[in-house]
Amino acid sequence: MTILVADDDPVIRKLFKKRISDEGYEVTVAADGAEAARLLDAIPFDVVITDLVMPGEIGGIELLKIAKEKSADIEVIVITAHSSVDTAVDAMKKGAVDYLEKPVNFDELFLRLEKISEVKALMKNAGDLREAMDVTESSAAQTIQNLEIINSNLLMQLERLEEILSDSHQDEFSRIEQALQFLESR
């Protein structure tokens, strides 16, 4: 799983980078929202962890929006000071998967990342199954639809033959002759 961390505090950034990569995830850090947005544009990430309050035009909420517009599959975890939990709840309403309070408890973060990773694996599995089902379904559909048309045409020809052969205005010989002509012409 690839993770992008956006935080303007260089010490926190370093800490995130070390702890998350020690845990076995690929991690990239950005010093502010603008840099994170540029990275999001260039590289596909699975998860974005962002501080809600960052200097510049792109704060945590804006970055969340950019990430979600890029792909709804990108999960965003926001980091917030204890005093601004309301903003974090607002971020979740806007599509963040979770929030963590400062100072970040890394065990807690890793649990969330594990959960996200599990869900993503399940989603991929469901996607693969769906793909397999679609292939089976469309190939079955072609076979069934061909048979359906062939069958319907044959039924109509049979009906026509019955009609010709049971036409009491004509003698048997001309009925048979007409039926043969119909069969030859089809």
Place this chain on the structure above:
Amino acid sequence: MLTISSEEIKLITKYIYEISGIYLDESKKYLLETRLNSIAEEQGCLSYLDFLKKAKADATKAIERKIIDAISTNETLFFRDTGPFQLLQHKIFPELIDARASKISSLKTSLKVWSAASSTGQELYSVAIVLQELLGDLSKYTIKLLGTDISDAAIAQASSGKYNKFEIERGLAREKLTRYFTMSGQMWKVNDQIRSMANFRKLNLMLPFTGLGKFDIVLCRNVAIYFTLEDRKKLFNKIADVLEPDGYLIIGSTESLTGICPRFIPKRHLRSIFYQLK
């Protein structure tokens, strides 16, 4: 988890058939257990026999509704199988609009579409989106889109027009998502314009179709597969009764009407099939 005896399977599948027309054979033990266990436990039942008695005795039919919600398969998605929607967009809607266009320009062209097993609404909203994109200004038309399903829960969700990200992402192109849906919390909500084109209500396809009126298009996809052959025959015969003489029927891409309803003739357009009355 409660286990189900073979005697109970017989009784429960019979009961499910009676309330919904869904035919489950005795090999569906696992499906019954996984889908019914939580309702049975919630009702404090110690066995499935006990559960069945309770469901039958419940005059409010609340348990019956829960069983139907649990047992009906709500597998659907936006633009499930692109074939039928291309068929609607490039062939059926243009043909119908030509045929229905009034000679008096002040009269609105009317179109009635029925999604017979609409599940959670994705199919009917997909039809609404196709119509919106094809016709642009809808004020010149009277469009009635009806969605029916046997599950109350499915109808409730269809009416709310709200979908979670898993439901929404499957089948729906990003560009359509942002144009026709608005994010509200963790859910995506279909826009009022599209929402207002569709109506949803509960209907058991086994019962008579009284008061439905006639339709220009009926979509009855991937639902008859849960019915017995006899019930399929009855169903498509009733559909033939509510279809306009030049109307269109679309069934699931792997379904067939061979040996089921001789009143319909299959017709092919590109890679899809639709049916019309003889």
